[in-house]
Amino acid sequence: MTGQAQRAASFSRGFPPVYSPGARILILGSLPGARSLEAREYYAQPQNAFWRIMGALYGSGPELAYEARLARLTEHAVALWDVLAAGQRPGSLDSAIVRPTAVTNDFASFFERNPSLRSICFNGATAAELYRRKVLPALDSRFAAIPRRTLPSTSPAHARMRFAEKLAHWSAALTPARDTGADQT
Template sequence: MAVTKAAYTHVGPGLPPLHGERAGALILGSFPSPKSREQGFFYGHPQNRFWPLLASLTGEPVPDWADIEAKKQIILRHGLAVWDTIGACDIRGASDASIRNVQPNDVAALIRRLGVQAVFCNGAASGRVYARYAQPLTGLSATVLPSTSPANAAWSMEKLRAVWGTALTPFLQGDG
């Protein structure tokens, strides 16, 4: 029996960026998953490890999957910003590998406006899009971190915490 792939769908716009007045570090995903678009917020798949990971690194309680306000506060209290490199694209399901016809977000303008000092990409797809569209405009290279997606099962939470912690901790601000 032949396995049929999901059809390509043109999806966009994605989500607006989440940030306070200033941000020392910007964390970029590629494009919101179907679950994130359904929830209307970043990393909305209940098995994505992004929110438990950030809670661990900031000392915050792990937010309930549906508690968007608690998730926002982790970002805002610690001087971070979150967005996606892609504003619209053609995609099959949630597969970053299938993304084509990219319409990039204006990440460079956000970086300038917020005074971002460091850019972190959540996974290789985000890193590729950032390098192609935003880095030439900012001159700021990104650190590509292993994806927090449940599809990246090769990386345990412990390994993610070690790598993300080393990269992100110098840019985390305290309450304020």
């Protein structure tokens, strides 16, 4: 395979947002990994802790069919998306995202359609950094003011933190955000 063919093959396109009117929390990843792209599902890698955490918090665990998991999240006013709409990434590691190829999603339009959002929670530091560098500078001040919180990545690559600790961080961030809004940290 030529270098150009390899670059084209590793160019990933993300998924549309999952949300319903009245969403209060937006969870943002960076860009779907190889397994998710193949399955056309957010967080399809079985070792990723995302759906186990969502199961503990919202009853939206991996034992449910994918569409049922999404429905449970939206019933709890949780929206799901990625910072990037597309970008070059060989493999699934966030560190492999080729930053100059990163294309962000249209957050201004999304925020216009979802005025009840009270909190943005990032699934890992890469998603937060991409948002801060590539999205935030172009946002209207009312959207830039939405409180944000960076949470431990649910990726199996973030193995230095045990599941119980990740769950505690996610629970501390999502429970208050769901109920009353969240402070920016």
